[in-house]
Amino acid sequence: MQIVQSHPIIKYYLDRVAPNCLEQWVDNLWTRILRRYFYLDKYGIEREARVAENSLIRANVIVSKEHSGQFCQFLFVESKRAPPANRMPSERWCDRAATQLSNYMAASREHLKTPSEAPKLFGIVSIGRYVRFYSMVQESNCLIPIDNITYDLKKDSNEIEDFLTEFEKCKL
Numbered sequence: 001m002q003i004v005q006s007h008p009i010i011k012y013y014l015d016r017v018a019p020n021c022l023e024q025w026v027d028n029l030w031t032r033i034l035r036r037y038f039y040l041d042k043y044g045i046e047r048e049a050r051v052a053e054n055s056l057i058r059a060n061v062i063v064s065k066e067h068s069g070q071f072c073q074f075l076f077v078e079s080k081r082a083p084p085a086n087r088m089p090s091e092r093w094c095d096r097a098a099t100q101l102s103n104y105m106a107a108s109r110e111h112l113k114t115p116s117e118a119p120k121l122f123g124i125v126s127i128g129r130y131v132r133f134y135s136m137v138q139e140s141n142c143l144i145p146i147d148n149i150t151y152d153l154k155k156d157s158n159e160i161e162d163f164l165t166e167f168e169k170c171k172l
Contacts, residue, residue: 052111082128102143
C-alpha cells in the first residue's frame with residue numbers, strides 16, 4: 001500500500017513539505033504517518049516530546065509503548081526543514097541530524113527505572129521528505145544505520161512502509 005496515494009491527509013501534509021518549509025511541517029507529516037502504523041490503543045505519539053519527565057531535551061516526534069511494566073519511548077524522529085529546491089540533503093546535514101537523534105535516544109534510556117531492561121530503539125532522520133532509518137541495540141548507546149540509504153517519501157513509500165511495519169511488529 002502506498003502511504004501517500006492511499007491517505008489524502010498524509011498527501012496534504014507531504015505537499016506542505018516544500019523547499020525551505022518550516023520544520024513543523026515535517027513534524028506534522030510524521031505525526032500523521034506514524035498514526036497510520038501505531039494505533040492509539042497501544043501507542044502514544046507525541047510531538048516536541050521530552051525524552052524524560054525531568055529532562056529539558058525534546059525530540060521532534062516520539063512513539064511510546066508499555067515495556068516491562070514501564071511506558072517506554074522506542075521510536076524517535078528527528079526532523080529538519082526541507083533542503084532548498086528539494087535536492088537530496090548533504091551527508092554532513094544527515095550526520096548532524098543523526099547525532100542529535102542518537103543523543104535523544106541515549107538520554108531517553110538513561111531515565112528508565114530499570115535501564116538494564118532498555119528496549120531496542122529505532123530512529124528516523126527526516127530532512128524534508130528524505131528519510132534514513134536507524135536502530136540502537138539494547139547493549140549499547142551506539143546508533144546504527146539500518147541500511148545507509150536515503151529514501152524519498154514521494155518515490156519510496158513502499159520501502160518506508162516496510163520499515164514502519166517492522167518497527168510496529170518488533171517485540172521490544
